[in-house]
Amino acid sequence: MRIERIGNCTLYNGDAMEIMPNLPKADLAISDVPYSLTTGGASKSSKTMSGIFAAHNYANDGQLIMAVVPFPEMMAAIYGALKADADCYVMANDKNVHPITAAALDAGFQFHNLLVWDKVTPTPNRWYMKNLEFTLYLWKGRASTINNPSAKQLIRGGIDKVTDHPTEKPVYLMAEYVLNSSKRGETVLDPFMGSGTTGVACAATGRDFIGIELDPKYFDIACDRITRAYEQGDMFVERAPKEIQEQMAI
Template sequence: MIQREEVIGDCRLILGDAMSVMRDLPKADLIVSDVPYSLTTGGVSKSSKTMSGIFAAHNYRNDGQLIMATVPFPEMMAAFNDALGPDADCYVMSNDKNLRPIMNAAAAAGFGLHNVLVWDKVTPTANRWYMKNLEFTIYLWKGRARTINDPSSKQLLRGGIDKATGHPTEKPVPLMAEYVRNSSARGDLVLDPFMGSGTTGVACANLGRKFIGIEIHEPFFDMACERIRAAYERPDMFIERASTQVQQPLFGGAA
């Protein structure tokens, strides 16, 4: 159910539950999303937390970490497949432990696997079994596979992030822009069912793509509206120049 809706430029932003909203949307040409998934906490608790997207239930543990509910991957990936047009790409972000279940769910939903892309976020997260400085993007296709717009693009993208918002898993705009630019054309419709602080929408505003973003958590929805409105008012004239070379950082500014 749609609780609220904002239209900013070519971006349609929806406050609501993605799993119920997606079925009534026009078919998208591309999905780019940092989907919600469970993470083990860094404190003494053995329970898990989810750091983006769905916030259907939340509370604070004694270690101060926010605990949030998530969507089962089989239902999520089936809904993603249904939300796309007949020949379309889909980028789904994941950590290492969720790669296999997401890929299994994607295959069951009818997606093909193009590649697993890697983001070196430079600043590592503390861990007892090697510090974690990498996140992953599962690059999928539906229908007929299409060549990306820049076949010289590398599998590894490197660059830190100066956070522009208080969202716990904000992603850099140049990272999402790389996926949007490579798998869509100007005027195409890009969908992010779990838009969080609206990074994918900012990338679409900068690149001349239409965008639909869904977020269930109202403070983050408001945050996304503010960022996308600012992207239209103060366009990033340099985002198209982002390099894909592994040897140098792809980006380093705020997202």
């Protein structure tokens, strides 16, 4: 296992399920967790899919994301990695909202809300274009009011990809969750950090961060992005929706 410490961020290159039980308890968990993806019925011969779903990248066999942990084990491990009172945000597509919710409730979480990200640019599909992704907003122990109670369920904004990670999320989206459910100096955990977006948001907002990534390639990318985030401060905020810019100015 490789460990890198960058500013107030501690990054682990290894298996999250092995690492999480040995970590200090976190104040908040935020993660775009891994799950198998399907093209939603677009045939390979229809030429309706492109990018990460193009035929040369993806065979519609559910194997675009290789490291898939069963949801019950995953949610139980995240629950155990949090302090007695803590929030948790877990991203999911439409097909996985229900199984992840069931696993979260079985693990001991309670359900606050279903949040929505309108990513503007839709994924081609034969049964309605997919322009939405979802975030389960959960809590453990005693519930706490979010820091900005006027925040809405829906966030709308595109993404300017900065890496080749197939499911990269925008920093402003993760910053919304970080800002609403933690304070400066508290610790945010992302056990499946991918290219490090949650860590970038934490570095820019004064939170401590623990990130875990199995793939050495994306681990190196995350290290580089978080290093640059400390160098650049909150420069990325200029591209964030206005309400998130206002929160980060507080």
